[in-house]
Amino acid sequence: MPIVEIRDLSKTFNGRKAVDRLNLTIEEGELFGLLGPNGAGKSTTVAMLSTVLQPTDGTAIVSGHDIRKRPKEVREIIGVVTQDVGLYDDLTAAENLAYFGKLHGVEGGKLRKRVNKILDIVQLKDRTKSRVKTFSGGMKHRLNLAVGLIHKPEILFLDEPTAGLDPAARLSVWELIKGFQAEGTTILLTTHYMEEADYLCDRVAIMDQGKIVALGTPAELKRSIGKLEVIEVKARAPKKLVAKLRKIRKVEKAEITSEGLRVLTPAADAVLSQVVKSLADEGVHMDSLNIIQPTLEDVFIKLTGRALRD
Ligand SMILES: Nc1ncnc2c1ncn2[C@@H]1O[C@H](COP(=O)(O)OP(=O)(O)OP(=O)(O)O)[C@@H](O)[C@H]1O
Ligand SMILES: [Mg+2]
Secondary structure (H helix, E strand, O other): OEEEEEEEEEEEEOOEEEEEEEEEEEEOOOEEEEEOOOOOOHHHHHHHHOOOOOOOEEEEEEOOEEOOOOHHHHHHHEEEEOOOOOOOOOOEHHHHHHHHHHHOOOOHHHHHHHHHHHHHHOOOHHHOOOEHHHOOHHHHHHHHHHHOOOOOOOEEEEEOOOOOOOHHHHHHHHHHHHHHHHOOOEEEEEEOOHHHHHHHOOEEEEEEOOEEEEEEOHHHHHHHOOOOEEEEEEEOOOOHHHHHHHOOOOOOEEEEOOOEEEEEEOOHHHHHHHHHHHHHHOOOOEEEEEEEOOOHHHHHHHHHOOOOOO
16 A cells, blocks of 8 residues: 555746656655655655645645645645754753654653664763753664654655765665564655665666656666666776766767776676776776676766766
């Protein structure tokens, strides 16, 4: 049974379509990912689903409630965590959670129990009585996630839950999110980290310019681009190299990424020497070169001709 049904959901800002007739269903208990580059429309989608932003057109049914006709009912059963940390610095961890719990109508012994459980889940039990202003960035981040869960929502919206975290903190948040799902919460998360979508999500919708360009399990998406291999080069590569690489026979796509470049080809062995020669001709020093299986990044490159991050 779908718990979220998005129907032709659209948002236009000043004549520009930020979300363009989005259709999507999310199943109960699913951990669903919206993966896309900056400006794809992920946050706008989450803002509409959480009834903070009015759609221009279309609607969504969230656990039986229409977001346009029953926003109050929708707000009662969802949890929302955005990047803006909304914690009170002068309150302790427990006080912050209690405050937000009360806002959601959780009270008394039930609230105390829930606060304790959540602090345990986000590994802040030993800091229950510390003021938030004494917390590290990572601790604040975990407490902010906890706030979204205090009222035991049926559905949790996480907008870029690991943006700006270092790799260790990111791993710990990933485990937290898995724990939330294990508690029975349906989760919609947005991310522009393909590893995150790949590792965490049951299904992923790849979004670009307000539209879904691909949808499936991470494995399905990777299979969908056919028998391609990726030559991944870590190097500081100039943009003009791309044009050269694309001229090599059997190179399907070539893109500069934040770490270097990626060349998609059905025959890595055959094109490898020419790729290396093109780099050498441009005087590019390589930090490493690997032939790897396609990732969700390559699915995005194949579909849009651009890198997720550039
Ligand atoms: N309040 C607003 N007013 C005008 N334009 C907006 C507003 N909010 C978003 N947009 C525009 O809508 C488009 C989608 O933005 P959105 O924030 O949904 O993208 P995103 O996928 O969340 O990107 P990011 O990865 O950078 O968070 C962008 O072009 C953005 O400039
Ligand atoms: Mg966003």
